Amino acid sequence: xxxxxxxxxxxxxxxxxxxxxxxxxxxxxxxxxxxxxxxxxxxxxxxxxxxxxxxxxxxxxxxxxxxxxxxxxxxxxxxxxxxxxxxxxxxxxxxxxxxxxxxxxxxxxxxxxxxxxxxxxxxxxxxxxxxxxxxxxxxxxxxxxxxxxxxxxxxxxxxxxxxxxxxxxxxxxxxxxxxxxxxxxxxxxxxxxxxxxxxxxxxxxxxxxxxxxxxxxxxxxxxxxxxxxxxxxxxxxxxxxxxxxxxxxxxxxxxxxxxxxxxxxxxxxxxxxxxxxxxxxxxxxxxxxxxxxxxxxxxxxxxxxxxxxxxxxxxxxxxxxxxxxxxxxxxxxxxxxxxxxxxxxxxxxxxxxxxxxxxxxxxxxxxxxxxxxxxxxxxxxxxxxxxxxxxxxxxxxxxxxxxxxxxxxxxxxxxxxxxxxxxxxxxxxxxxxxx
Numbered sequence: 001x002x003x004x005x006x007x008x009x010x011x012x013x014x015x016x017x018x019x020x021x022x023x024x025x026x027x028x029x030x031x032x033x034x035x036x037x038x039x040x041x042x043x044x045x046x047x048x049x050x051x052x053x054x055x056x057x058x059x060x061x062x063x064x065x066x067x068x069x070x071x072x073x074x075x076x077x078x079x080x081x082x083x084x085x086x087x088x089x090x091x092x093x094x095x096x097x098x099x100x101x102x103x104x105x106x107x108x109x110x111x112x113x114x115x116x117x118x119x120x121x122x123x124x125x126x127x128x129x130x131x132x133x134x135x136x137x138x139x140x141x142x143x144x145x146x147x148x149x150x151x152x153x154x155x156x157x158x159x160x161x162x163x164x165x166x167x168x169x170x171x172x173x174x175x176x177x178x179x180x181x182x183x184x185x186x187x188x189x190x191x192x193x194x195x196x197x198x199x200x201x202x203x204x205x206x207x208x209x210x211x212x213x214x215x216x217x218x219x220x221x222x223x224x225x226x227x228x229x230x231x232x233x234x235x236x237x238x239x240x241x242x243x244x245x246x247x248x249x250x251x252x253x254x255x256x257x258x259x260x261x262x263x264x265x266x267x268x269x270x271x272x273x274x275x276x277x278x279x280x281x282x283x284x285x286x287x288x289x290x291x292x293x294x295x296x297x298x299x300x301x302x303x304x305x306x307x308x309x310x311x312x313x314x315x316x317x318x319x320x321x322x323x324x325x326x327x328x329x330x331x332x333x334x335x336x337x338x339x340x341x342x343x344x345x346x347x348x349x350x351x352x353x354x355x356x357x358x359x360x361x362x363x364x365x366x367x368x369x370x371x372x373x374x375x376x377x378x379x380x381x382x383x384x385x386x387x388x389x390x391x392x393x394x395x396x397x398x399x400x401x402x403x404x405x406x407x408x409x410x411x412x413x414x415x416x417x418x419x420x421x422x423x424x425x426x427x428x429x430x431x432x433x434x435x
Contacts, residue, residue, distance in 0.1 A: 016060035020048045039407045041388065042395045046407070052079025054418040057404060065404035066423050070414040072406070073221075073253050074278040076337075076366065077327055078418025084282045084320050084327075091319035097311055104318035111325045112280065112290065115261050118249070118270040119290035123299055124313040128252035128277035129157025131287035132215065134307045135273045138289070139213035139246040141298045141305035147207060149214045149245075151194040153223035153380025156215055156250050156275075194220060194379040195228060197235040204243055213246040213273070218263035221253040221412045223383040224369035225362040230267055237269050246295075252277035252287070253412070256325065257366045259334055279328075282320030285311075333417070338365040340424060341415050347428040355435045367412040370394075383410065397434035403427055 024031035032038045032046065039046045048060040055078055057067045067079070077084060091104060109122050125131050136148055150156065190211070192199050204211070218233060220226040240247045249271035255262040256279040264270055272295065277287040290296070298305045328334075345363040348370060352359045359372045371377050372394070373387035391409040398405055403426075405413060 014045060014047060014059065014061050014063070017048045018045045020060060021045050036406075036408055036411065041409065042392045042407045044396065047404075054078040054080075055416060055420065055423050063402075065399070065402050066419070066427055067404050068413040068415065068427075069404060069406050070416050071283060072278070073257065073367075073412070073414050074281060074283045075414075076257060076279050076416055077324060078416045081324075081327070081418070084323055087319045087323040088282070088284070088316050091315045094315070096316055097314045099310060102313070102315045102318070104315045104322065105313040108280065108313075108318045108322040108325070111322055112276065112288065115325065116251075116255070116274055116276070116290065117261050117264055118272070118274050118292075120293045121296035122276075122288050122290035123296070123307070124318070125287040125289070125307070125309055126285050126311055127157070127287045128250075128275065129287070130309065131252065131275040131277055131289045132156040132248070132250055135248050135275050135289040136213060136215065137307065138273060138291070138295065138298055138305055139248065141303070142295055143212045143244065143246060145210055145212035145245075147188045147190060147211045149190045149192055149200075149203065149211050151216055151220075151380075152191050153194060153226075153383060154215070154217055154220060154250070155222035156217075156252075193381065194223075194226065195232050196379070197232050200236060200239055204239055204245075209243060211243065211245045213248050214240055215248040215250055217250045217253065218267060218269075219254040219258055219364055219367075221367060222410065223380045224371060224377060224386075224410050225364060225367050225412045226369075226377055226379065226383065227362070227364055228263075228267075229378075233267050233269050237271075240272075246272040248273045248275065250275045253367070254364075256280065256328060257414075258364050260328060279324060280321045281317040282322075282324040284314075284317035284320050286317045286321055334365055337415065337417055340417075340419055340421075341365055341368060343421070344368065344413075344415060344424050344427060347424065348431055351428060351432045351435060355432075357435055366415050368415070369409075369412055371409070394434055398430055401430035401433055403430045 021031050030038045037046055049057050050060055051058045055066055056064050058064050112122050113119050125134060140146060190203055192203055218228050237247060249264055251262040251274055255276040259265045273289060273291045275289050280286055280288060297303055300306045341363055345361050345368050349361050359370060360374050360376055361368055361370050362377055371386040372390040374382060374385055377383045386409050388409055395405055
């Protein structure tokens with residue numbers, strides 16, 4: 001294998017990645033274990049990676065890149081942070097899994113309860129999909145209702161009831177509904193336009209006291225970055241409360257990224273149930289859902305809402321996640337992350353203006369999306385008008401210049417605390433050259 005390069009550019013062909021991908025396609029559907037990794041929306045052979053350090057990753061051919069995928073969000077501290085590595089190694093040396101309680105679970109739970117305003121009790125699971133699936137089951141158990149409401153372009157994992165007009169990989173593939181979804185479950189799912197309060201009011205007038213929950217990303221990350229309008233979220237909270245419907249915030253992406261207490265800290269709006277993931281596992285598989293003590297009393301073994309998992313709360317993920325959260329407690333953490341994000345967003349916008357490239361950039365702390373050919377993006381309808389071909393060309397040009405972006409126009413770029421001013425300046429130089 002070729003040794004790691006210190007520069008950020010592709011200096012050798014991706015021959016090893018091509019060979020690995022050809023082998024993978026014979027053993028794994030599409031050669032990948034999550035569809036977005038297949039690069040179907042941008043074309044070309046997906047890169048296989050061997051290592052990461054800080055803000056940079058190295059592929060199987062020894063090429064180094066500044067990374068804005070960051071494992072799709074978990075690596076807010078960057079790759080291979082020494083304290084996270086140490087925490088995981090220490091936990092692994094004691095035992096990777098017991099199928100029984102450990103102190104690590106208590107430590108991680110206490111940190112989350114202390115940080116997230118709406119959570120009094122939390123249950124750990126193994127993925128964001130498990131978190132949202134369990135949260136909806138809890139809502140149905142608590143309300144005795146069956147219907148759920150989600151938003152067009154909102155991706156909340158691959159549970160049957162939620163794979164209806166979803167964003168993320170489904171949007172990239174142009175798939176409105178996944179094959180194999182139980183149509184009876186889909187019939188109980190209502191889809192509303194994001195940031196449209198009038199539509200919500202009409203839906204609740206049509207289905208009074210029938211909707212168990214509304215699930216929403218308060219800062220959408222799977223139609224690209226699209227923050228909710230504050231008045232829209234406030235109205236949503238009011239309508240659901242008046243109806244007796246539970247409001248679920250899917251903060252799998254925004255939790256501990258947009259702010260220490262998530263988007264609900266920023267907006268000052270408390271959901272009934274919060275879903276978390278990504279950052280709370282420090283790069284290891286994890287998910288969680290939490291709510292008031294009263295609501296969580298419905299969850300087995302306290303109540304009749306059954307949910308279980310062999311590896312839920314495994315000590316390695318709990319140790320890495322707890323240490324990650326502790327690392328984020330510094331008073332200036334989110335000020336620094338916001339400054340890095342703003343520097344990148346403003347720099348990109350200036351380059352777009354100078355090159356007379358029609359585009360808009362949506363961003364919040366730690367994440368952004370560049371939409372080509374669009375003046376403003378506030379929902380899935382406006383997001384879907386972005387210029388896919390222009391993004392495809394831009395993606396590959398940036399890759400050639402040593403910048404690894406999410407291989408989809410509907411995904412967020414993730415900025416970590418490990419990204420330096422030099423990284424951002426090199427990214428802007430690459431963008432100027434690419435455009």
